[in-house]
Amino acid sequence: MDSWLHACVAIERAITVFQGVNFNKTASKYVARWVISFLPISIVATILHEILYRDLFDDNEEQRVWCVVYYSHPVRNYNTVISFFHFLGPCCVNILSAVFIVLSATHRQQVVQTHKSYIKHLREQFHEHKQLIVSPMILFILSLPRLIISLISDCVKKSHYPWLYLSGYFLSFIPSIAIFLVFVIPSNLYKQRLKKSLEHFQQRINQYRNFLST
Numbered sequence: 001m002d003s004w005l006h007a008c009v010a011i012e013r014a015i016t017v018f019q020g021v022n023f024n025k026t027a028s029k030y031v032a033r034w035v036i037s038f039l040p041i042s043i044v045a046t047i048l049h050e051i052l053y054r055d056l057f058d059d060n061e062e063q064r065v066w067c068v069v070y071y072s073h074p075v076r077n078y079n080t081v082i083s084f085f086h087f088l089g090p091c092c093v094n095i096l097s098a099v100f101i102v103l104s105a106t107h108r109q110q111v112v113q114t115h116k117s118y119i120k121h122l123r124e125q126f127h128e129h130k131q132l133i134v135s136p137m138i139l140f141i142l143s144l145p146r147l148i149i150s151l152i153s154d155c156v157k158k159s160h161y162p163w164l165y166l167s168g169y170f171l172s173f174i175p176s177i178a179i180f181l182v183f184v185i186p187s188n189l190y191k192q193r194l195k196k197s198l199e200h201f202q203q204r205i206n207q208y209r210n211f212l213s214t
Helices: 002-022 025-046 048-053 073-112 118-128 130-152 162-171 179-184 188-213
Strands: 054-059 064-069
Touching: 002 025, 002 073, 002 130, 025 048, 025 073, 048 054, 048 073, 073 118, 073 130, 118 130
Parallel strands: none
Antiparallel strands: 054 064
């Protein structure tokens, strides 16, 4: 779900660039409320078949608990398509949004500064907004193991290769945990804001220490 939320933010960012001063913040907040409410329901609806087709039963002969999954051929194809959709969809939205922002900014700069070539403007804008393209790529790489494990986990013993599925479970949290590294570190603007915030926080601590020492 966090990937789709990032994609929604990317769409809003592109709309902001497209509309410019005509961007309606009130309408944006209204749409955001509906998206936040509707998105979880939509995602659960697309993966509801996993709940319906998965089951556990006790094997008294081997003293094991089995996880049984049986998909018909159409459902299996649907599961594969949905897995790739939830994996590739947010990444494509983020990249397309970043490309749109870079091209729009390049066009505006080309109109204002006609003495520079389009390629030079494009390079400058790409360097300025590189985090918008780099970040989705990093999230794509971090989410790749989760996709692979989700596709190979078909019908297995619950106790068979436990570390594989436990690793897949923890890997699913890496994109959320790595938000700071993915979005803040590649961006010069975010790093400057972070530096100012840390300096302000340090000043507050020093003031508090001076107050206690007096």
